[in-house]
Amino acid sequence: MRASLCVGEYCENAYTVEELGISVCCMEELCYCLKENAFLLDLSIMNDKLADWIGEECKVRELAKQLYPMIHKQGSLSVFVLTILQYVGMYGEEDLKQVEQVLKLKQGAGLSNLEKRKSQIDYMVEKRKYAAAIRGYDMLLETWSTLEAEGRELPAGKVRAAILHNKGVALTGLMLYDKAAEQFREAWQSDPDRVHLDAYLAAKRMELPEDAYVAFAAQNPEFYTESLELEKSMEQFGREWEQQPEYRQLQLRSTWRAEDRQKYDAENERLTTALKNSYRTSVNV
Numbered sequence: 012m013r014a015s016l017c018v019g020e021y022c023e024n025a026y027t028v029e030e031l032g033i034s035v036c037c038m039e040e041l042c043y044c045l046k047e048n049a050f051l052l053d054l055s056i057m058n059d060k061l062a063d064w065i066g067e068e069c070k071v072r073e074l075a076k077q078l079y080p081m082i083h084k085q086g087s088l089s090v091f092v093l094t095i096l097q098y099v100g101m102y103g104e105e106d107l108k109q110v111e112q113v114l115k116l117k118q119g120a121g122l123s124n125l126e127k128r129k130s131q132i133d134y135m136v137e138k139r140k141y142a143a144a145i146r147g148y149d150m151l152l153e154t155w156s157t158l159e160a161e162g163r164e165l166p167a168g169k170v171r172a173a174i175l176h177n178k179g180v181a182l183t184g185l186m187l188y189d190k191a192a193e194q195f196r197e198a199w200q201s202d203p204d205r206v207h208l209d210a211y212l213a214a215k216r217m218e219l220p221e222d223a224y225v226a227f228a229a230q231n232p233e234f235y236t237e238s239l240e241l242e243k244s245m246e247q248f249g250r251e252w253e254q255q256p257e258y259r260q261l262q263l264r265s266t267w268r269a270e271d272r273q274k275y276d277a278e279n280e281r282l283t284t285a286l287k288n289s290y291r292t293s294v295n296v
Contacts, residue, residue: 018099019069026064030055038069042099045092046106049113050134057082057091065095074098089114123166125151129174136177139289141184148178172202179210188218208234212241 018038025034026041031048035041045052059082066075074095081091089111096102096110113134132147151174158165165171179194192214199207212234216224228238252258260278267275 019065019071022064022068024064024068026061026068028056038065038071038095038099039101041065042096042101045095046102046110047138049092049110050131052088052092052114054085054088057086057088071098125155126166126170129170129177133177136181136184139184141181144181145178145185148174148181152178169202169204172198172204172207175201176207176210179214183214183217188214192218205237208237209241212237216241216245 021037023036025036027034028041028044028048030053031044031051033044033048035044045056057078059079062075062078062082065078066072077094077098078091080086081094092114093107093111096107102110128147128151132144132151135141135144135147152171155165155171155174175194175198179191179198182188182191182194192211195207195211195214198204199211215227219227228234264275264278267278
């Protein structure tokens with residue numbers, strides 16, 4: 012995001028982007044909403060109600076005039092969204108290209124409806140909206156089972172494995188490692204790709220106490236090589252983590268606790284607020 016002058020007026024009557032359930036009161040809020048939720052947009056965003064709000068409420072009539080022809084001629088979604096973003100000027104070329112790529116990917120040329128929907132849900136995982144993503148994957152797997160029972164044509168089996176894997180990633184984001192491990196294991200059984208097996212072992216490593224994981228590894232000697240590689244990776248991650256500013260900040264807390272209680276309490280408040288916000292994002296519908 013770059014510095015820019017405010018465009019239009021701040022509105023008393025908010026506009027609700029119904030597809031997202033988000034209300035905005037100015038052009039800058041609208042642009043932020045469009046950029047951050049690009050993968051969830053569809054052609055329904057292109058409507059006279061939005062153009063009317065931009066022209067009459069925000070008083071950005073020149074932009075509204077540009078949007079009406081796109082709406083009535085059923086123009087491109089990406090062109091419509093980029094026209095708004097470029098007019099307001101909040102974002103640079105790199106951000107605009109990213110939005111354009113996301114919208115083109117959403118169109119999903121050559122993808123089945125299941126694959127397009129999967130791509131949308133994958134985007135939720137990227138935005139750390141884990142609970143909503145999990146519900147989406149469950150619905151997708153239910154649809155897959157229904158189509159399979161009806162003998163309908165389905166994408167390659169790798170697609171179902173990818174759905175299971177990514178559901179496991181979302182569960183990991185909520186620290187539900189036992190359930191995540193189940194998804195990774197099922198993905199690996201469906202598609203014997205090493206990435207599924209590595210994720211399964213990593214989830215078991217996070218789920219189990221160390222002695223229990225050692226017992227698990229002993230009971231599954233077929234994973235011996237992969238388990239050793241996982242331990243080496245975790246040691247490397249640990250060393251990298253110790254070089255991060257966040258790690259050093261946590262180390263400082265022990266000093267503050269003994270020497271500067273006020274700073275210690277302030278840091279606790281900051282961390283608590285950050286964790287609450289992260290949790291709200293992850294479970295947000």
